[in-house]
Amino acid sequence: MMRESMRSPAVVLREFGVPSVVVQPGEVDVREPAAEEVLLEVEYAPVNPADINVLEGKYGALPTPPCVPGVEGVARVVLSRSDLIKEGQRVLLPAGFGSWRRWGTCLASSLVPLDPDVPAEQAAMLRINPATADCMLREFVSLSPGDFIVQNASNSGVGRSVIQIARAMGVMTINVVRRPELISELSDIGADQVILEGEKLSSRILELADGRPLKLGLNAVGGESALGIAGALADSGTMITYGAMSRQPLRVPNGLLIFKNITLRGFWVSRWYREAEARKISEMFERLMSMAATGALHTPIAGRYTLNEIVPALEHAQTDRRSGKVLLCPNHSPKIVPTK
Numbered sequence: 001m002m003r004e005s006m007r008s009p010a011v012v013l014r015e016f017g018v019p020s021v022v023v024q025p026g027e028v029d030v031r032e033p034a035a036e037e038v039l040l041e042v043e044y045a046p047v048n049p050a051d052i053n054v055l056e057g058k059y060g061a062l063p064t065p066p067c068v069p070g071v072e073g074v075a076r077v078v079l080s081r082s083d084l085i086k087e088g089q090r091v092l093l094p095a096g097f098g099s100w101r102r103w104g105t106c107l108a109s110s111l112v113p114l115d116p117d118v119p120a121e122q123a124a125m126l127r128i129n130p131a132t133a134d135c136m137l138r139e140f141v142s143l144s145p146g147d148f149i150v151q152n153a154s155n156s157g158v159g160r161s162v163i164q165i166a167r168a169m170g171v172m173t174i175n176v177v178r179r180p181e182l183i184s185e186l187s188d189i190g191a192d193q194v195i196l197e198g199e200k201l202s203s204r205i206l207e208l209a210d211g212r213p214l215k216l217g218l219n220a221v222g223g224e225s226a227l228g229i230a231g232a233l234a235d236s237g238t239m240i241t242y243g244a245m246s247r248q249p250l251r252v253p254n255g256l257l258i259f260k261n262i263t264l265r266g267f268w269v270s271r272w273y274r275e276a277e278a279r280k281i282s283e284m285f286e287r288l289m290s291m292a293a294t295g296a297l298h299t300p301i302a303g304r305y306t307l308n309e310i311v312p313a314l315e316h317a318q319t320d321r322r323s324g325k326v327l328l329c330p331n332h333s334p335k336i337v338p339t340k
């Protein structure tokens with residue numbers, strides 16, 4: 001049973017600004033769960049680019065500081081006042097929970113119960129990046145086995161998920177990266193072709209496609225890289241922009257729209273969760289969990305940090321050329337969490 005006025009260790013965002021300056025380890029109140037609510041202990045929560053953008057105050061939806069950041073994570077139910085979810089069940093956290101904390105309370109109906117075969121660390125990273133990859137591959141263009149798609153930032157969390165989900169669909173991927181050491185790494189997880197950013201990107205992509213039309217391009221970089229992807233698309237192809245890692249705007253020549261009739265779309269998974277039918281969302285989680293349970297969907301981890309280590313965790317998460325995600329481990333003590 002819960003003690004009255006329980007407090008939880010948490011990362012607290014005081015105001016928007018430079019990420020490592022505006023957050024600090026602290027404590028927040030934890031509400032006693034009411035009827036239909038549960039008390040949760042967070043096990044793992046990643047630091048995603050969206051979290052960095054939130055801390056900077058530059059995102060599509062912003063909380064009001066002081067608050068606890070963290071857009072996703074995995075937790076155990078430690079006290080349940082709902083028939084929907086039992087104590088001990090592992091769950092994915094809902095948007096708005098603020099996952100960079102140890103304990104918190106929320107409605108049982110907002111949680112996604114986790115298949116016990118999915119490793120907890122992988123589960124913590126399932127709700128945003130693999131979901132984004134799955135939606136972009138299924139919701140915009142009708143893809144059949146043997147079709148080719150092209151993407152940039154292909155070693156990112158989303159990019160790796162695109163490679164792994166496309167492979168499960170029989171769809172072939174051409175993957176643009178900015179570091180040569182990633183060519184064999186991504187080939188090992190199922191990338192069909194991997195090439196480096198740089199000059200004449202469209203014509204190098206078209207050479208690899210070898211006459212097969214590219215109906216879909218996925219862009220998380222913007223600037224020159226996006227232009228390279230758009231220029232390689234087939235007539236009436238679609239480019240989806242879902243990120244802007246280079247912070248450079250899209251510059252697409254008029255002719256690509258007029259003569260090649262390409263479509264430019266955007267995607268934001270937060271909007272998708274708000275607008276999609278519940279049945280569609282649960283089917284997606286079933287697909288992602290069954291892949292994650294077998295290891296067919298896997299995101300590497302670059303470092304693990306406790307809540308007290310939030311500043312080095314944020315610095316690591318903002319480092320270029322990382323070898324995976326940075327994970328916060330709110331219920332671990334510093335001694336048992338190996339950092340980088």
Ligand SMILES: NC(=O)c1ccc[n+]([C@@H]2O[C@H](COP(=O)([O-])OP(=O)(O)OC[C@H]3O[C@@H](n4cnc5c(N)ncnc54)[C@H](OP(=O)(O)O)[C@@H]3O)[C@@H](O)[C@H]2O)c1
Nearest residue numbers: 049132153156157158242243244245246267268269320321
């Ligand atoms: N719209 C949505 O719903 C949605 C959902 C999920 C993610 N996203 C966005 O998707 C993007 C990737 O997210 P993630 O979590 O998958 O990323 P991540 O795992 O943190 O990886 C970041 C990626 O960005 C690349 N990168 C960083 N700076 C770059 C630059 N200046 N030019 C080109 N590439 C650069 C990195 O390449 P190196 O490894 O070479 O440094 C790496 O591939 C982010 O912009 C994120 O906000 C959007």
